[in-house]
Amino acid sequence: MKKYSLWLDGISEEKEPILKEDIDCDVLIVGGGMTGLSTAYHLRNSNLKVVVVEKNEIGRGISARTTGKITYLQDTIYSDLTNFYSESIAKKYYYSQRDAIEIICDIVAKEGIDCNLRRASSYIFSKKKEKLMGEKKLLKQFGEFIKEANQDEYYAIGVDDTYVFHPIKYIQALKSICKKDGIKFYEHTDINFVRMEDNGYICGNEFIKIKTKRVVFACHYPYFLFPFLMPLKCTLEKSYISATPVKKIESYSAISVEKPVISLRYHQAEKNYLIYLTGSHPLYTEYDDQKHFEDLNKKLKRLELEPKYLWSNHDIMTFDKLPFIGLLKKDLYLATGYNTWGMTNSNLAGKIISDMIMDIYNPYESLFSPTRKLKKLSLPETVYGGIKPMIENKVWKNKDWYPDNVYFERRNGKNVAVYVDKLKKEHVVYNTCPHFKCSLLFNSVEKTWDCPCHGSRFDLDGKVIIGPSNYDITYHD
Numbered sequence: 001m002k003k004y005s006l007w008l009d010g011i012s013e014e015k016e017p018i019l020k021e022d023i024d025c026d027v028l029i030v031g032g033g034m035t036g037l038s039t040a041y042h043l044r045n046s047n048l049k050v051v052v053v054e055k056n057e058i059g060r061g062i063s064a065r066t067t068g069k070i071t072y073l074q075d076t077i078y079s080d081l082t083n084f085y086s087e088s089i090a091k092k093y094y095y096s097q098r099d100a101i102e103i104i105c106d107i108v109a110k111e112g113i114d115c116n117l118r119r120a121s122s123y124i125f126s127k128k129k130e131k132l133m134g135e136k137k138l139l140k141q142f143g144e145f146i147k148e149a150n151q152d153e154y155y156a157i158g159v160d161d162t163y164v165f166h167p168i169k170y171i172q173a174l175k176s177i178c179k180k181d182g183i184k185f186y187e188h189t190d191i192n193f194v195r196m197e198d199n200g201y202i203c204g205n206e207f208i209k210i211k212t213k214r215v216v217f218a219c220h221y222p223y224f225l226f227p228f229l230m231p232l233k234c235t236l237e238k239s240y241i242s243a244t245p246v247k248k249i250e251s252y253s254a255i256s257v258e259k260p261v262i263s264l265r266y267h268q269a270e271k272n273y274l275i276y277l278t279g280s281h282p283l284y285t286e287y288d289d290q291k292h293f294e295d296l297n298k299k300l301k302r303l304e305l306e307p308k309y310l311w312s313n314h315d316i317m318t319f320d321k322l323p324f325i326g327l328l329k330k331d332l333y334l335a336t337g338y339n340t341w342g343m344t345n346s347n348l349a350g351k352i353i354s355d356m357i358m359d360i361y362n363p364y365e366s367l368f369s370p371t372r373k374l375k376k377l378s379l380p381e382t383v384y385g386g387i388k389p390m391i392e393n394k395v396w397k398n399k400d401w402y403p404d405n406v407y408f409e410r411r412n413g414k415n416v417a418v419y420v421d422k423l424k425k426e427h428v429v430y431n432t433c434p435h436f437k438c439s440l441l442f443n444s445v446e447k448t449w450d451c452p453c454h455g456s457r458f459d460l461d462g463k464v465i466i467g468p469s470n471y472d473i474t475y476h477d
């Protein structure tokens with residue numbers, strides 16, 4: 001069994017250089033995930049000098065671990081937005097998602113991208129029929145034809161005109177197109193400071209500086225945007241995902257509206273797979289990944305499925321259920337907070353932000369504005385979410401969370417964690433996240449050190465795989 005995402009298997013790609021000198025550009029895009037690539041794509045013919053910097057490798061972040069559904073049927077989002085804001089906001093969000101799907105399909109068709117894009121109806125389901133009635137009513141009001149289905153004890157509603165694809169093949173294709181049109185990409189180059197200067201910004205790290213007129217933060221968790229106070233506006237949600245070879249492909253995807261979520265879709269390629277997700281929880285509430293993977297395996301066993309891939313992933317959930325996309329302050333743009341619906345929303349973000357940069361009217365500019373007045377900021381939840389794992393893990397160092405070949409000790413006056421591999425080689429890392437000093441937890445399935453506070457992830461030797469941390473935790477004697 002492979003303990004990483006199906007999308008990352010067998011992916012080879014031209015590597016991009018590390019930026020080693022100071023440069024100038026018109027637009028700096030920070031982050032080479034779906035958002036960054038989509039923004040670059042729409043700016044490629046703008047006559048602006050566009051540069052994309054990625055702290056790891058292009059398309060290896062959250063977008064590489066998604067389930068890759070492209071749908072406007074997203075949990076009970078329209079009822080939630082109606083309750084939180086109004087029906088007209090819900091309707092506008094609905095149109096935005098329909099437009100996003102059209103954007104993706106148009107790009108795939110126009111550029112002839114081979115990314116296993118396939119039409120698949122979407123369903124939401126529940127044991128309690130009444131939980132779906134609000135969504136059904138709203139979607140009908142928006143003009144949708146709604147399908148209904150019953151299976152076992154579940155009731156489901158469904159829509160057509162929705163899709164699934166291979167997210168990494170799509171990202172790679174966008175990169176090739178952008179490169180042909182002159183956009184420069186740099187990998188293993190992180191941005192850890194942003195300074196406003198005269199007519200633009202200076203961004204960079206300890207080695208290089210980039211002078212740019214505009215900055216687009218497409219980096220998932222924009223930890224360095226002080227005083228945007230991102231932690232007061234969102235939480236992180238983690239889920240556990242599997243891919244199992246299957247003979248028969250169904251042309252639908254589905255997601256439960258109850259937590260913990262069950263979500264599934266089929267992937268049709270040289271081999272066919274059922275992708276099945278479960279166990280979702282706020283990042284800071286549960287620490288035992290092993291148990292979640294075991295639960296997932298048990299569920300799969302009951303369905304007589306033997307997974308070939310297992311992995312986990314987390315996304316940013318905003319308190320008002322709308323993403324943050326748009327202008328944060330002069331010439332500084334942000335796109336994040338997709339509430340696990342980032343395939344549509346990242347592609348929408350690319351279009352909205354590029355339109356704003358090129359002075360083109362976009363109907364969704366105000367809907368997603370990151371400076372919108374929020375009805376609710378959640379201080380208690382944030383404080384709880386940020387501090388609880390720090391305290392608990394530090395105080396308890398719960399042995400049950402770790403396998404026998406992981407232990408903690410002090411070396412040269414520092415707290416370190418040691419993983420001993422099958423060849424008895426020690427992999428030693430500092431056991432605190434450089435971002436906010438939270439203690440790290442060992443994910444014994446994927447063999448990563450994961451931060452329960454804000455989601456940073458590190459490999460066995462301490463190299464950061466996913467932010468917000470910009471720094472490794474590798475221990476040196």
Ligand SMILES: Cc1cc2nc3c(=O)[nH]c(=O)nc-3n(C[C@H](O)[C@H](O)[C@H](O)COP(=O)(O)OP(=O)(O)OC[C@H]3O[C@@H](n4cnc5c(N)ncnc54)[C@H](O)[C@@H]3O)c2cc1C
Pocket residue numbers: 030031032033034035036053054055056057058059060061062063064065066067068069070071189190191192218219220221237238239240241277312313314315335336338339340341342343344345346465466467468470
């Ligand atoms: C379990 C799960 C399932 C999901 N399934 C779906 C689905 O079926 N459909 C759907 O629509 N959405 C889904 N999503 C949501 C979707 O995957 C994400 O919202 C989306 O991929 C986020 O894209 P992104 O470009 O913002 O982030 P990323 O892909 O993480 O890209 C951000 C990039 O920025 C880089 N970066 C970060 N900081 C810096 C820095 N300081 N300097 C330089 N680079 C930096 C990172 O290394 C990374 O490569 C799912 C999410 C989860 C957790």
